[in-house]
Amino acid sequence: MGRIIMHIDLDAFYASVEEREHSEYKGKPLIVGADPQEGRGRGVVATANYSAREFGVRSAMPISRAWKLCPQGIYVRPNFSLYVKTSHEIMSIVKKYSNKFEQISIDEIFLDVTDKVSDFEAAGKLAERIKKEILNKEKVTCSIGIGPNKLIAKLASDYKKPYGLTIVGFDDVKRFIDPLPVRKLIGIGPKTEDVLKGMKIETVEQLSKVEVKSLIDIFGVFGYRMHEMSLGIDESEVTEEGEIKSIGRETTFEEDVGTPEIVFAAIDELVDGFHEEIITSNIQFKTVSIKIRFENFETHTRAKTFEFHTSDKEIVRDTAKELVQSFLNIGRRVRLIGVRVSGLKFGEKQKTLREV
Ligand code: TTP
Numbered sequence: 001m002g003r004i005i006m007h008i009d010l011d012a013f014y015a016s017v018e019e020r021e022h023s024e025y026k027g028k029p030l031i032v033g034a035d036p037q038e039g040r041g042r043g044v045v046a047t048a049n050y051s052a053r054e055f056g057v058r059s060a061m062p063i064s065r066a067w068k069l070c071p072q073g074i075y076v077r078p079n080f081s082l083y084v085k086t087s088h089e090i091m092s093i094v095k096k097y098s099n100k101f102e103q104i105s106i107d108e109i110f111l112d113v114t115d116k117v118s119d120f121e122a123a124g125k126l127a128e129r130i131k132k133e134i135l136n137k138e139k140v141t142c143s144i145g146i147g148p149n150k151l152i153a154k155l156a157s158d159y160k161k162p163y164g165l166t167i168v169g170f171d172d173v174k175r176f177i178d179p180l181p182v183r184k185l186i187g188i189g190p191k192t193e194d195v196l197k198g199m200k201i202e203t204v205e206q207l208s209k210v211e212v213k214s215l216i217d218i219f220g221v222f223g224y225r226m227h228e229m230s231l232g233i234d235e236s237e238v239t240e241e242g243e244i245k246s247i248g249r250e251t252t253f254e255e256d257v258g259t260p261e262i263v264f265a266a267i268d269e270l271v272d273g274f275h276e277e278i279i280t281s282n283i284q285f286k287t288v289s290i291k292i293r294f295e296n297f298e299t300h301t302r303a304k305t306f307e308f309h310t311s312d313k314e315i316v317r318d319t320a321k322e323l324v325q326s327f328l329n330i331g332r333r334v335r336l337i338g339v340r341v342s343g344l345k346f347g348e349k350q351k352t353l354r355e356v
């Protein structure tokens with residue numbers, strides 16, 4: 001028998017938590033992110049509630065642009081520790097429903113419920129229960145997708161939001177995935193989308209008809225993955241890991257970047273974005289790694305492992321910059337940068353470096 005996989009994604013997560021804490025925000029456009037400084041602010045939007053999205057405001061957009069689109073919105077700075085705490089609570093609710101789970105970010109989790117329900121319809125009923133329990137206990141809504149694999153489940157949770165439930169049975173996969181824009185597939189960002197558009201490929205169905213060899217010629221190994229995804233194929237398991245193995249972020253630049261200072265500033269922002277989670281979850285790490293992708297999609301990773309565990313922010317930043325440095329001397333433009341820490345240790349008080 002095939003698998004039944006659920007993907008749960010919280011709706012406008014940071015904004016939903018803020019709305020829960022401040023009833024005066026309800027019904028108004030709310031933007032969580034950098035200080036807009038009346039349009040002069042230089043940071044980005046972390047997320048916006050659905051009301052602000054009606055004005056075109058989106059995650060990762062410059063905050064100055066959000067201000068132009070929606071000057072009447074409420075703008076708040078993120079309160080990461082509150083989001084991390086809420087996420088922990090919600091994830092422990094979800095994990096009660098299957099011991100086969102994989103949390104993939106602060107607001108997303110896969111559950112393999114193959115052994116818990118008899119069919120997709122029963123999985124739908126279970127999903128309704130999970131949605132209601134999260135809403136009752138945490139006052140936050142989520143959307144759930146159910147499919148025969150992780151790829152379809154994730155696409156399904158995104159299909160109807162907020163507070164949606166989308167079930168895609170094995171026989172519905174092709175009908176569901178064919179009309180979707182290629183951009184929805186994991187790993188296809190704005191630039192890849194543009195390349196595909198140049199090849200007259202806009203939908204998953206069109207992508208599925210391209211010879212896998214041509215995709216590999218253009219995109220390397222990722223071309224093979226693109227081909228598989230276009231057919232709705234995903235054999236990857238929901239890994240039963242109790243703990244997160246690494247924490248990090250990555251960002252694709254709106255335009256490819258040739259200036260090291262901009263790459264370094266992006267590293268600072270990425271580290272700011274996840275370091276709070278390291279502290280509030282009492283996590284220490286041993287390894288810092290970076291990922292860099294150039295304009296031609298060539299991608300490299302580099303890592304440095306220390307002899308000691310630490311939670312020091314400066315170490316993450318400095319190491320990431322040191323690792324990236326050698327790639328920036330060759331004058332090529334960068335399209336994506338990522339920073340990650342791994343080799344994690346949970347819940348112990350940090351030793352000072354002197355003690356190590
Ligand atoms: P998402 O699940 O991508 O977005 P969301 O939960 O805000 O909205 P949706 O209803 O579409 O799921 O991301 C989860 C949280 O991660 C989001 O609330 C804020 C944070 N985040 C950033 O800080 N920057 C980003 O660019 C993105 C995409 C998310």
Ligand code: MG
Pocket residue numbers: 009010011012013107
């Ligand atoms: Mg979400």
